[in-house]
Amino acid sequence: MENFSEWFHNILEEANITDSxxxxxxxxxxxxxxxxxxxxxLELLKELLDKDNDEVLFxxxxxxxxxxxxxxxxxxxxxxxxxxxxxGQKDLNEQLALRPTSExxxxxxxxxxxxxxxxxxxxxxxxxxxxxxxxxxxxxxxRVREITTFKEAHTAHATKKEADEQxxxxxxxxxxxxxxxxxxxxxxxxxxxxxxxxADYTMAFDTIxxxxxxxxxxxxxxxxxxxxxxxxxxxxxxxxxxxYVYQTCAGLSDRVVxxxxxxxxxxxxxxxxxxxxPNHVTIIPILFKKGKEDVLNKCENIKEQLEAVGLRVNxxxxxxxxGKKFYDWELKGTPIKLELGPRxxxxxxxxxxxxxxxxxxxxxxxxLLADNILNLIAKYDKNLNSKSWAFLEDHVxxxxxxxxxxxxxxxxxxxxxxxxxxxxxxxxxEEETGYDxxxxxxxxxxxxxxxxxxxxxxxxxxxLIAKTY
Ligand code: PR8
Numbered sequence: 001m002e003n004f005s006e007w008f009h010n011i012l013e014e015a016n017i018t019d020s021x022x023x024x025x026x027x028x029x030x031x032x033x034x035x036x037x038x039x040x041x042l043e044l045l046k047e048l049l050d051k052d053n054d055e056v057l058f059x060x061x062x063x064x065x066x067x068x069x070x071x072x073x074x075x076x077x078x079x080x081x082x083x084x085x086x087x088g089q090k091d092l093n094e095q096l097a098l099r100p101t102s103e104x105x106x107x108x109x110x111x112x113x114x115x116x117x118x119x120x121x122x123x124x125x126x127x128x129x130x131x132x133x134x135x136x137x138x139x140x141x142x143r144v145r146e147i148t149t150f151k152e153a154h155t156a157h158a159t160k161k162e163a164d165e166q167x168x169x170x171x172x173x174x175x176x177x178x179x180x181x182x183x184x185x186x187x188x189x190x191x192x193x194x195x196x197x198x199a200d201y202t203m204a205f206d207t208i209x210x211x212x213x214x215x216x217x218x219x220x221x222x223x224x225x226x227x228x229x230x231x232x233x234x235x236x237x238x239x240x241x242x243x244y245v246y247q248t249c250a251g252l253s254d255r256v257v258x259x260x261x262x263x264x265x266x267x268x269x270x271x272x273x274x275x276x277x278p279n280h281v282t283i284i285p286i287l288f289k290k291g292k293e294d295v296l297n298k299c300e301n302i303k304e305q306l307e308a309v310g311l312r313v314n315x316x317x318x319x320x321x322x323g324k325k326f327y328d329w330e331l332k333g334t335p336i337k338l339e340l341g342p343r344x345x346x347x348x349x350x351x352x353x354x355x356x357x358x359x360x361x362x363x364x365x366x367x368l369l370a371d372n373i374l375n376l377i378a379k380y381d382k383n384l385n386s387k388s389w390a391f392l393e394d395h396v397x398x399x400x401x402x403x404x405x406x407x408x409x410x411x412x413x414x415x416x417x418x419x420x421x422x423x424x425x426x427x428x429x430e431e432e433t434g435y436d437x438x439x440x441x442x443x444x445x446x447x448x449x450x451x452x453x454x455x456x457x458x459x460x461x462x463x464l465i466a467k468t469y
Contacts, residue, residue, distance in 0.1 A: 001210045001211075001265075001266070001267065004209060004210040004211040004262070005139075005211070007210075007265070007267075008139075008140075008258075008261070008262065009140070011261065011265060011269060011270060011331075012034070012140055012141070012261075014269070014331060015033055015034075015269060015270055015331055015332050015333070016031045016032060016033040016034065016332075017030075017031060017033060017034030017037065017257075017261075018030055018031060018034050018140050018141065019031055020140045024145070025138055025145065026134060026138035026143070026144050026145025026146065027144065027145055027146045028140050028141075028144065030148065033278060033332060034257070036278035037257060037272065037276050037277075037278060038149060038257060040275065040276035040277070040278070041149075041181070041256060041257060041260075041276045042127060042149060042151075044177065044180055044181075044275055044276060045151055045177055045252070046127075048173050048176060048177055049125050049151075049153065049173070052123060052169070053123040053124065053125045053153055053155075054123065054124055054125070055124070055125055055126065055127070056124045056125070056126050057126050057128065058099075058102055058105045058106055058109075058126060058128070059105065060098060060099055060128070060129070061084060061096040061097065061098065061099070062096065062097045062098075062099050062102075062104050062105045063094055063096060063097075064083075064094050064095050064096065064097060065094065066104045066105070066108055067081070067097045067104045069104065069230050069231065070103070070104065070198050070226070070227060070230040070231075072197050072198045072226070073103060073104070073197045073198035073227075074104075074197075075197060076196070076197020076198070077100045077101070077132075077197060079133070079135065080100050080132045080133045080134065080135075081097045081098070081100055081131075081133065082097070082098040082131045082133055083095050083096070083097060083098070084096040084097075084098065098130075098131040099128070099130050099131065100130055100131060100132045101130055101150070101152060101251070102126065102128070102130070102152055102154070103154070103198070103223075103227060103249065106124070106154050107154075107227050107228075107230075107231040107233060107247075108231050110122065110154075110156055110231065110233050110245075111231045111232050111233045111234075114156060114233055114234070114235050114245060115235060115236065116235055116236045117158050117235055117236065117237050117238055119235060120156060120157060120158045120235060120245065121155055121156060121157045121158070121162060121166070122155060122156045123153065123154075123155045123166075124153070124154055124155075125151065125152060125153035125154070126151075126152060127149060127150070127151050128150055128152070129146055129147060129148050129149075129150060130146075130147045130150040130152075131145060131146055131147070132145060132147065133145060139469075140258075141254045141255060141257055141258035141261075142215065142254075142255055142258045142469055143469065144254060147253045147254055148254055149253065149254050150251060150252075150253055151251060151252045151253070152249060152250070152251045153170065153248075153249060153250045153251070154247070154248075154249045155247060155248045155249070156228070156233060156245040156246070156247050157245060157246045157247070157248075158235065158237065158243070158245065158246075159246060160224075160246050162246065163222060163223075163224075163246035163247060163248050164222065166248045167203060167220050167221075167222050167248055170220040170248065170250040171187065171203055171220055174205055174218045174220070174250070174252070175187075177252075177256075178205065178207075178217070178218075179385070180273070180275050181256070181259075181260050181263075181273050181275065181276065182260070182263060182264060182273050182381065182384040182385040182388050183207055183217065183256070183259045183260055183263050183388065184207055184208070184263065184388045184389045184391070184392035184393075185205040185206060185207050185217065185218075185392075186205070186206050186207075186208075186214075186392070186396070186414065186438070186441065186464060187203060187204070187205055187441075188203070188204055188206070188438045188439030188440055188441045188463070188464055189201055189202070189203055189204075189439045189440040190202040190203070190204050190219075190438070190439040191423070191426050191437050191439055191440075192423055193423070193426075193427065194436075194437075194439070195221075196219065196221040196249075198223060198226050198227060199221035199222060199223050199224070199226070199249075200222045200223065200224035200226070201221070201222050202219055202220070202221050202222075202439075203219065203220045203221075203222075204216050204218070204219045204220075204438070204439060205217050205218040205219070206414075206438055206464075206466075206468075207259045207262075207263065207392070208391070208392050208395050208396075208414055208466075209259075209262050209469065210262055210265075211412070212395065212409070212411075212412030212413065212414075212467065213466070213467045213468060213469050214414060214438060214466040214467070214468050214469065215255060215258070215259055215262075215468075215469045216255070216468070216469075217252070217255050217256060217259045218250070218251065218252045218256075219250065219251055220248065220249075220250040221248060221249050221250065222248055223246075223247040223248055223249060224246060224247070225244045225245070225246055225247070227247055228244040228245045228246070228247060229244055233245045233247075260272075260273065260276070263384075263388040263391075264333070264356075264384050264387075264388060265333075268330045268331065269330055269331030269332065269333060270331065270332055270333025271333045271335075271355050271356050271384060272332075272333040272334070272335065273381055273384055273385075274335050274377050274380065274381050275381075277312070277333065277334060277335055278312065279312050279313060279314045279334045280306075280311045280312045280313065280334070280335055280336065280373075280377060281306055281311055281312075281313045281314075281334070281335070281336045281337075281338055281373060282313075282314050282315075282316055282329045282334040282336075282337050282338070283299045283302060283303060283313065283314070283315045283316070283337075283338045283340065284316050284322055284325045284326065284329070284337055284338065284339050284340070285299045285315065285316075285317060285340055285341070286322050286339060286340065286341030286342070286344075287317075287341075288341075288342060290342065291342040291345070294342070294345060295340060295341065295342055295345055296315075296317065298340060298345055298365075299315050299317075299340055300315070302338065302340070302350065302365070302369065303315055305369055305370055306369070306370055306373060308370070309370045309374060311370075311373065311374075311377075316328075316329065322339075326353075329355075330355060330358075333355055334355060335354070335355055335356075335376075335377050335380045335381075336352055336353070336354060336355070336373060336376055336377060336380065337352070337353045337355070338350045338351070338352050338353075338363075338373075339351040339352075339353070348364065348365045348366060349362050349363060349364055349365060350362075350363050350365060350369075351363075352372075352373065352376055354376060354379070354380050355380070356380050356383050356384055356387070357383065361376070395412060395413050395414060396413065396414045396415075396416055396464075397413040397414075397415055397416070398415070398416045398417065398462075399415055399416075399417055399453075400417070400418065400453060401453075402417075402429070402432065402433070402453050402454055405417070405433045405435065405465060406433050406434065406435070409433075409435050409465070409466060409467050410467075414438070414464055414465070414466040415464070415465050415466065416441060416462050416463070416464050417453040417462070417463060417465065418444070418450045418451065418452060418453055418459035418461070418462060418463075419437075419440075419452055419453065419454075419459055419460070419461045419462070419463040420452035420454075420455060420457040420458065420459055420460060420461075421440070421460045421461050422452075422455070422457070425452065425454050425455050425457075426463075428454060429453070429454050429465065430465075432454075433465065435465050435466060435467055435468075436465065436466060436467075436468045437463055437464070437465050438463070438464040438465065438466055438468070439463065439464065440461045440462075440463050441461070441462050441463060441464050442461065442462040443460065443461055444459055444460055444461060444462060446458075446460075
């Protein structure tokens with residue numbers, strides 16, 4: 001892909017995913033095809049979350065006094081908050097924030113709901129829109145000012161151990177989610193200066209976009225007891241003692257869809273993982289005046305057979321050239337296209353074409369049609385997954401030479417390096433190279449003998465540095 005940014009903007013429009021011409025910067029419309037992708041993506045995530053979390057929905061407005069309570073948190077968001085200051089002509093007594101995230105909406109209520117150890121743990125999530133007045137360059141789905149599908153989970157626990165385990169559980173859950181979508185990721189512990197405002201530490205998922213820049217696609221935060229102390233979230237333990245809870249939160253956004261589009265797309269358009277593709281199979285009838293009815297009837301019959309095994313199938317019977325239909329569904333990334341013309345009908349076959357490698361196979365219409373298609377889809381998904389992981393693995397490179405970092409990053413790599421872990425040293429690395437440390441990728445054995453790339457001290461970690469979105 002020559003120019004990823006241009007490709008991405010074009011594909012969103014051409015595939016009917018979003019329209020960014022809405023007259024407010026950073027806010028866009030989900031168009032019908034995009035809305036369906038969004039819907040299936042949310043269903044997939046909900047299925048994973050619902051196993052162990054309960055869905056709720058909070059109001060969008062947060063009173064200023066609640067937002068202002070947690071000092072570090074509010075400082076982190078103060079330049080990004082949209083305020084509602086009027087009701088009609090009247091100034092409001094207290095201005096209201098459009099939630100940039102919902103800690104300060106949710107935790108005052110946790111303080112009311114949690115009384116005793118039997119109320120714990122509490123694991124709620126919501127799918128809501130949040131607002132951030134981003135000052136960096138906005139981009140559709142990637143950096144928006146209205147995040148239309150903010151998926152935020154918030155938990156409270158009786159012990160630190162449980163909160164630590166919850167962080168691991170969310171990491172596991174996000175891994176499963178991204179695996180289902182074939183989005184490859186690097187997981188790292190963010191450096192202190194890039195930790196979520198108010199959290200003890202932040203674990204982040206980053207993917208590498210086709211232009212070599214990384215995109216943070218999900219985060220899991222261990223909040224410790226900071227918010228519990230601010231919002232007075234306490235419980236009576238078994239021994240009658242009053243204690244503060246331990247908390248975690250985790251979030252994903254519209255970026256998931258952007259990352260999926262970027263991971264699998266090519267010059268011809270999208271390739272959608274079957275889990276979230278609006279259609280698994282698109283049937284393209286090749287119609288002539290003679291035998292038209294028979295071909296269309298057979299297409300209907302194939303559709304029914306495939307739907308019976310749970311596949312989403314559409315027939316493109318528009319009155320346009322078949323070549324244009326092939327072009328359109330390649331652009332839209334349907335996993336499998338089936339072609340059926342009068343001669344195929346005579347021979348009792350259909351031609352199946354996979355979107356990922358554009359390979360054609362002849363399939364017998366009587367012999368296990370649905371099984372054969374399911375098989376092709378499974379191979380298709382597997383191939384998307386392995387291709388995108390291979391891309392990520394090919395784009396991470398280690399160096400022990402600080403001077404080499406900028407060149408490697410400009411060549412499209414995420415760079416891994418040995419690091420002592422000292423904050424000042426890390427900030428100097430960022431300053432000298434001009435790039436961002438993503439975080440700690442791996443802990444080194446104390447006896448490794450390896451040295452920090454910058455100050456030559458004993459290295460404690462392998463860290464990652466990259467050009468970021
Ligand atoms: C939290 N609180 O808020 P987080 N446009 C698109 N995606 C975005 C944007 C944006 N402007 N800003 C962030 N994201 C915690 C966890 C509740 C949930 C995406 O965490 O601020 C990023 O992928 O890290 C980010 O990882 C995720 O939202 C969660 O936001």
